[in-house]
Amino acid sequence: MKRTSRTSHSDEEEDSNWDAWGAWSECSRSCGGGASYSLRRCLTARHCEGQNIRYRTCSNHDCSPDAEDFRAQQCSAYNDVQYQGRYYEWLPRHNDPTAPCALKCQARGQNVVVELAPKVLDGTRCNTDSLDMCISGICQAVGCDRHLGSHAKEDSCGVCAGDGSTCRLVRGQAKSHVSPEKREENVIAVPLGSRSVRITAKGPAHLFIESKTLQGNKGEHSFNSSGVFVVENTTIELQRGSERQTFKIPGPLMADFIFKTRYTAAKDSTVQFFFYQPISHQWRQTDFFPCTVTCGGGYQLNSAECVDIRLKRVVPDHYCHYYPENVKPKPKLRECSMDPCPSSDGFKEIMPYDHFQPLPRWEHNPWTACSASCGGGMQRRSFVCVEESMHGEILQVEEWKCMYAPKPKVMQACNLFDCPKWIAMDWSQCTVTCGRGLRYRVVLCINHRGQHVGGCNPQLKLHIKEECIIPIPCYKPKEKGPVEAKLPWLKQAQELEETRMATEEPT
Missing domain, CATH: 2.20.100 (TSP-1 type 1 repeat)
Structure with missing residues (x-):
């Protein structure tokens, strides 16, 4: 039987002499992307076409930051095994171009590199800069979708198999003019989620980072030497030289970073920036x-x-x-609203009535009508002192009996909200695909709550249709003009119909 490390076609393409696939094995890794396999056997004595083993990826979630490298674990397993009569502490040798799936390790502190095993364990990365993994000693392609045999790649925005439409490239340079009077200056803000960040400062000014998380926590981060640092769960590499500093951040940024310069000498500095900013x-x-x-x-x-x-x-x-x-x-x-209109239509407004008031009390007459329907006005009301008799009758009495009852205000402001106004929505597409046609829009009377109401001045209403021209010739017989789309709603959008009083009422 043929044995292979990769399945590249479906079961339907196999012949019928195979038994069913067995259960999937335990994953070779608990995190970071491993491999699992399934076996089947040939049911006949003759040769079966196809493969008796298939693989899939598993445990594709990231390992914790303090987890040991998988290849390093395999090398360290030989620390208690003698090599040429000596014990060594073995460290992994990554990114071997000739044998990426062999376990090559180097003795700590010595120039001794040994192939301790011809094959690394299944699920070991072929290289540190890709998701490709070793299976049965062969490097297999793994896409960003974590599928075996996939060649899907992340776009510049970090979207697997994306088209780059969810972010934009930001690049340029800026002069930093710090001085003893102006000791610090903001240079460039790089928002949360940005990727492939590269910020280079040329000149004496000291470049540092001010961070701000979504929760509003702020921090200042300054570095005096080259190295790899972690700021707000974001890995930063700093290369520092004489009057040159470069920050490299693969991303995505886990907070907003503001790159700032601080005065060190009386000389301007130039800051170059390059990053992909998410369209937020x-x-x-x-x-x-x-x-x-x-x-x-x-x-x-x-x-x-x-x-x-x-x-x-x-x-x-x-x-x-x-x-x-x-x-x-x-x-x-x-x-x-295509249903026919009924012969009559209307509504009733039911006002609540308050049944209980303490006695004796001030009883007020209704408020007068507001002096303005919107935009702010005034209204008044009058009061009398009343008392309830033993028979439940409400009688007007002298005002001194209500002297200890709080007297409500006689005057108040009213209708302080803005007056309704006409709001035009966006234009629709032209009703024709060539020549002259019409385009429409809805013009609504909107109140201060953003609701569609009545009350706007009909004379000030914006027009709801206008002519549009599609600059494409209509190839029709000469005696016929451009054909306008015969839409059922077209007749409903006439200016004459739109100015009817009925349409000015709330719907």
């Missing part, structure tokens, strides 16, 4: 706005709102406009 604000389409009519057939549009991906909340649109590649989606249009 994206457009999300809204629900449809209320229908233009309540019956008889109308139309409604939706819009798009800007969402902060990190905080999962709606923010003002200018946050999304910050990214040129963030194109706001066109509004969608659909028919609505």
Whole structure:
């Protein structure tokens, strides 16, 4: 029977002389990505086409930061085994281009490199800079999706098999003008989630980091020598030389980093920066706005709102406009309220009535109408002192009997909210694909709560349709003009219909 270390095609392609696949073995590793195998046997005496073993990845979650390297564990297992009559402490030899899946180890403190085993354990990484793993002594491709045989790669944004659309490249340089009077200066802010960060300072100024987490915790981090450091769970490599400092951060950053310079000498410094910044604000389409009519057939549009991906909340649109590649989606249009209108329509408002008041008490008359329907006005009311008789009758009495009862205010401000105003939604697409057509938008009377109401001045209403021209010639017979789409809602969007009083009432 043929034995292999990799399965590259499905069971359906195998012949029927194989027994069913057995159970998967225990994973070769408990974390960091290991391998598991399954076996089957040939049921006939003749040769079976295909493979009797298959592999899959397992335990793909990351190991804890203090966990020992898997190849190092295998080398250290030989520390109590003599080599040429001596005991050595063995350290792993990584990234061997000729035999990546052999266990080559080096004796600590000595120039002794030995192949202690022809094969590393299944699941050992072939190289430190990839997910490819050794299985049965052969280096097998592993994609970012952690699937065996996959060649999927992360894009610059850290998205597996992505197209790079969720981040943007930020690169450039800035002059740092620190001085004895201005000892510190912000140079560049690198937000949480950024990747492939490289910041280089050329000049005497000292480059350091100010961090801020999502929880609002701030910290300052300054380094005086080269090395690898961890700041806010983010690994940083610093290369420091004479008037040159370079920070390299693979990312993603686990906090916002602000790179700052501090004065050390009377000479300007130049800071070069390069990183991929996540697009933290994206457009999300809204629900449809209320229908233009309540019956008889109308139309409604939706819009798009800007969402902060990190905080999962709606923010003002200018946050999304910050990214040129963030194109706001066109509004969608659909028919609505297609049922025929009834012969009459209306509603009743039921006002609550308060039954209980302490006695004797001030009883007030209703407030007068507000002097303004919106934008702020005043209203008044009058009072009388009343007392309840033994028979339950409410009688007006002298005012001195209410002298110990708190007297409510006689005057108050009212309708302080802004007056409703006309708000126009985005234009729909043109109703034709060539030549002249029309495009529509919903114009709503919006109150201070953002609700669709009545009360706006009809004379000030914005127009709801306009002509649009698609600069593509219509290849039609000469006697026929451009054909406008015959949509059922088109007749509902006429200016004449839109100015009816019925549409000015809340729907």
